[in-house]
Every structure is written in C-alpha cells, then in structure tokens.
Amino acid sequence: MHLRKIMLLLLLWLAFGSHATGQEFAPIEPEGPEKPELWVDFSIEGGFYNQDLRIELSSPGAQIYYTTDGNTPDPRVGSHKYTGPIDVSTTTPIRAIAVKDGRQTKPISHTYFIREPESNFPVVSIVIPPAVLFHPASGLFVKGHNIVDTIWKMPGANFWSKAEVPMNTEIFEADGTCVFRSGAGFRLFGGMSRLFPQKSITIVARDRYGQKRIDYPIFGKKGLKKYKFLVLRNSGSDFGKSHFRDGLMTSLVDDWDIDKQDYRPSQVYINGEYWGIYNIREKINRYFIAGHHDVDKDSIDLLEHRFNRKTGSRRHYQRLLDFLDRYNLDEPSNFTYVESQMEVDNFLKYQIAQIYFDNQDAGGNIRFWRPQTPEGRWRWILYDTDWGFGLHDEQAFKNNSLAFHTEPDGPRWPNPPWSTFLLRKLLENRSFEKAFVNRFCDYLNTSLSSRVVEQKIDEFQLRLEPEIPRHLDRWHLSLDRWYEQINQMRIFARQRPDHCRMHLMEKFDLGREREVRIDVSEGGKVILNHNLKLKGAGFEGKYFERVPIRLQAVPRLGYRFSHWEGIDVPPDAGEFTLSLTESAYHIRAVFEKYVHPLAGKVMINEISANNRESGDWIELYNYSDETVQMGDWIFTDRGHEFMLPDVTIPPRDYLILCEDSKDFVQVFPKAYRYIGDFDFGLNKRYERLGLFSPEGALVDSIIYEVPPIDTVFTMNLLLPNLDNADFENWELLRGIGTPNAANRYYVESTIQARRELWIEIGIAAGVILLCIMLLALRAMGKI
Incomplete structure (x- = not known):
C-alpha cells in the first residue's frame, strides 16, 4: 500500500508538478539584494504622513541605539537604547545603529515628515550632528572664533572650510517615493555665496559611508543615471532674488552643444527642520565629464580660471596659448591648427552665451577640459552665471558685453586681459568673425529671442510660485522683491536682443540689418x-x-x-x-514625395518586437522577380536609423534585420539570410517603421498599434499581395515566429487553395468520367 501511494504521488508530480516550475509558465521574480548579517529594521519606512506614528525597530540578537536630533548613535554616550516603540508626532529623523558581539552597523536614518505642506519638488533630508554645523567654535555654518570680520569676505570663518564629514541623507521624489537612502559625505559648496545664511551643500556618495553612487536619474531621462556628487545650491549670488537665475540662463542653451549642469529645484530639511528651496545641480569635476562624454575620468585635463589645474595636465593648453601668441590667425593654416586643438564652435557658442547674459563674473568662472588623447580638443563648461541678466543693475540690458569680453586692457577683475585673449585672437580670422556674427544672429532670432526667453521665465516662475513663499519666510526674505526681480529679468529679455545687435554693428563692419523669412x-x-x-x-x-x-x-x-x-x-x-x-x-x-520603383515589391512581412531571447527583428520579403541589391538601404523606427550592409534578396525570398544577430541565431539556428545589428529595440505597443533606398526614396512603411500582450508574439502580413500599410491585413500570433519562411496564414491559405483545386479537379474528372460512361451506354443502346 505504501509503495502504491509513492507511485501515485510520483505520477501526480510528473503530470502536474514538474510543469509548474517551467519558465514559460512561471515568470522569475527578481531577487533583491540580501541584507547584511547585522541590520536595523524600521517597522514603517521614512516618508510623508498625515498622522502621528509609532515606529518599532528590530535587529535579531542585537542591541539598538538611536537618536532623533541628528546626532550619530553611540552606545557609550548621547543615544537612546531602544526598548520599545518610538512615538513620532512632528517631522523627525530617526538615526539608528545595531550593536552585536563588538560589531556595529553604519548609521541608518529614516525621516518621518508629519503633516508637512505638499510640494511638487523632490525633498532631500540631511541628518547630521547639530554640533557639526552649529558649534560656536567649530560649526561649519557659523563664523567661528578665527574670523577677520573687518573684511567683507570674512576670511577665517568656519564656513570657508573644505572639510567633508559623514551624514545620512534621503532623497524623495515629489510623489513621496524614496529613491536614495544612505550614509554620505557632507561638504559646503560655493564661493562668495557662503556668506549667505543658507549655505550650499555637496552630497558625496562613497562606499565608506554607505553607497558609492546615487543610483537614480534625478534629472530624468535626459540626465545621467547615477551620480557620485550632487550639489544643493542656494542659487549663488542670486540668493534672495529670483532663486532661479542660473537655472534659467543655462536652460536657454539646452540645444547648443555646451557642457552645463542640469537643474532641478528641491525642498531640503536638515535634522527635520525645513531649510528652504535648494537647486539640485551637478558638480563639475572629472566624474561629470566622464558621465556626459563617455571618457575615462582618469584621462582628462580639466583646467579652471586662467589655466589652474583641477585634474590632469595644463601642458597642452599652454602650448596652444604659445601658438596663439606667436601667429596671426587670419592665415588659414594657422587657424586650421587651432581648430585641431580646441572645439572652436563650442567656444564660439560659449562666448555668445556669456555676452548675451551680460555675465559680469564670466572671467572668474572659467572651466574647460579635453580628453587626454592625440585628437583631444578643449571644450568649455558654462556654469555659475548668476551675475547675468541684470543681477545688480536694472539697466544691464544696455551693457556692451561684447566690448567687455574683447577688452585688451581690462582690470584684474572682472575682465583681465588673459580672460579676453582667446576670443580676441580668434576674431583675427575673418571667417571666424563672420561665423561669430551669424551665429549670434541665429540665436538672437531663436533661443535668445524675447519671445522664447520670456516664455522660459514664465515657466520658471510658475514652477516656483506655489513653493517660494515658504522658502522666503524661512529666510526672512521679501515676496515683493521676488516678483520685482522676475519683472526685471523680463525687461532684460525684451530689450537685450536689439542692444546686442547694436553692439555687433559697433564692433564689426556689417552694413545694414536685413529681414529674412524662411x-x-x-x-x-x-x-x-x-x-x-x-x-x-x-x-x-x-x-x-x-x-x-x-x-x-x-x-x-x-x-x-x-x-x-x-x-x-x-x-x-x-x-x-x-x-x-x-x-x-x-x-x-x-x-x-519620393517613392522608389520597388515600393510594394520589397516589403515588411513579419515583425517580432517582444522576444527577449532572440532580440527584436523584422522580416523583409522580395515579391518581385528580380534580385534586389540592398547595400546602404535604411531601416528606421521613430528616431533611429540602421544602414544595411552589402546584402541582396533573391526574388520571392526573405531577409531578416535583427537587433542582435548572435541571440537571433541561437533561437533560430536554421535561419539562412539575416543581418544585424541595429542598436535600437522596437516598441511592442506602437511603432512607425520605414525602409528607404540610399537616395532616401520610400520603399515601404508601416505603423502598428497593438494591445498589451504579456507573452512572445509576432505580427504577420496575411498575404504578400496585400497592402501592408493597412494593419487589417496583419494578424497577431503567439509564438516566436517564422523568420526566413512563409507566414502561417499564407501557408495555410496556400494548402487550402491547393486542396480546393484538387477537389475541383476531382469533381471535374468525375463529371467527365460520368459523361463518357453515359455516352458509351448510349452508343451501346442501353439508354
């Protein structure tokens, strides 16, 4: 009996249980990272709540110590030993460690925002010992005892410190989702803006604090996916004014191919106390350059100011300066050499931006870099433009910044001769002069036009308007002054283009203005x-x-x-x-319109846009009677192009274009004509596909839109003589598809057609045989 039960169970398992573990029917759930052996669990995650909370901490077999004031938990002094739930009724950071067998965890922090005002901005919580910031002698936010307060720069003040200290930080998206929670480094950031009560801060991700990267695209899809450094900026010299000046100006050059910092306003709390609006910015260093340009961070020359070295070497740049000092750039060969050493077009755009902005501190904020390769050329980085757009002057739109940036004998600050030397030398070349003038006009007509800039100002104002009163109250600033500053920027936007054109005419022999409509x-x-x-x-x-x-x-x-x-x-x-x-x-x-003679003959016949094993692919079918040469033909989807190599399709045959040929042939080992790899995937819901000749003539195009499908499927043209632009002539089939072979419907319809043909032949033969028999019988006189 026992043996019969075992056999029965085995049969049941073979019949049902073994199939339940198959990958086809049981999707594998991704496994999260394992927790370390020693850890602190919080019963409720840090976040935003509209009621009081009771927080429980746990760590099996360990003692837990915590603080609620930002101090680092310490078993020896100043910490609470956890004995029971913690009641939270106001915004509070709980910072905790677990201690076991002489070992302890790194501090972990959860901030509980209780009944805080709603915000459309991300929120950053900084948890740090208060004494690090506010101790009268050593606090980083205070003047300290070594200040020379008779000088406006306050040399010796603690807030000039370059120290990096540990903290805990959390970053929450506007919807309340926590996207980063870890220990991190805390540094002060900025120059003269350290004199303001709201200090700029750098967040530094290091392994010794917790995570070595902030692994989140804080600036969205267009930004980087991870960051080593983030800056919480107090708006620099614009503090107490618009609070978005630099963000506005750098946004005006979004499509200029100039390196600049991304921008996103945020709300910041320090130890649970609201600390105002900070602009999240990238930090300009070798990590910034490597992230945006796919270069080795350890193989970069990054210089600032005149030629102060930040990383790498300045030898290459000094050789360029020596060349510029010795040779006349109106000689074409000399200018060609300069173009091989620096990205002249990048520098031209950079200068136009600074001149239009009337950035009075441009000479004090210069950074430029090159990759350490034989062909590496210098590029300029636009940053810290706060002294533009009339920061200190309501009439700044009149300022002749072109003369300012080409002044050969300027003072030590703000435009010493070395800071204007490069532009002055390049303008010796007549071709560069014309390019400079036309490029300036291009942008005054578009990105820097009054209409575009005023629209940008409106966008920034609308974004900050619901949030700014609380920030201004926090720092005892004026809302009326905020509106005045924005109005002043609008006046600058309206007036600046005409004054820039006038300055161009004063500097160069340009003749009269001409109106051009295109x-x-x-x-x-x-x-x-x-x-x-x-x-x-x-x-x-x-x-x-x-x-x-x-x-x-x-x-x-x-x-x-x-x-x-x-x-x-x-x-x-x-x-x-x-x-x-x-x-x-x-x-x-x-x-x-330009249509190729083979349109309707070479066509997209089958599409696979949801197969992770094979990668995406499409099948082309040659419905013509001739072999088609397809070298340099172009396959497109929305926003991408793939140029075909030298390849042919014989008449009435197929060609597969695949995303990854290695993966494709693993799934379809019998495939005989395929090429790849196009470096973009196809959208499984909606896509626009096209096929074009090398001259750009349309050969085929389709648009598909399908409902959500969770399994592998293909889209198949029913018959090759149907219009594939009409999606009614396609069918969706579950399965991996039939590349390099006829589609299912075509095969089935062909078989059915042949079956019907044989039936018709059989019927006809039967009728003929019957007629013959009747004639024979009649001849025999039997009917």
Missing part, C-alpha cells in the same frame, strides 16, 4: 548657417548686409528637394550662399 514645405528642413534647423513656416530673423548667410535644403526620408521660391538660384541648388543685397527676403524651400 518657410519650409512638408518633407524636409532647411539648415541655416550650418546651425539652425528650420521646419514649417514662419522663421523670421535679422541678419546683416555684409555677412552672407548659408542655406541648405535637407529632405526627410521619403522626400526629395524640388526647388526654392523667392530667390533666383538654380533649381538643383540644394545648398548655396546668399548675399543680403536686398532689405528683405521671403524664401521658401519646397520638397516633394
């Missing part, structure tokens, strides 16, 4: 001065009589350039230089 038909764009990309109708700008502009018509895939309207140029002049001899121009670029 419209662009559907199907392409116009690149103006190798810089602006214009689409649609309505670009209007001002340029100068003696500085020609450059226009280039660039068709979109599936279109080709047809002609220009409004100017007298040859029909095939896709790119040309226009001398502005007339007072006004209205130019239109016209594009037309």
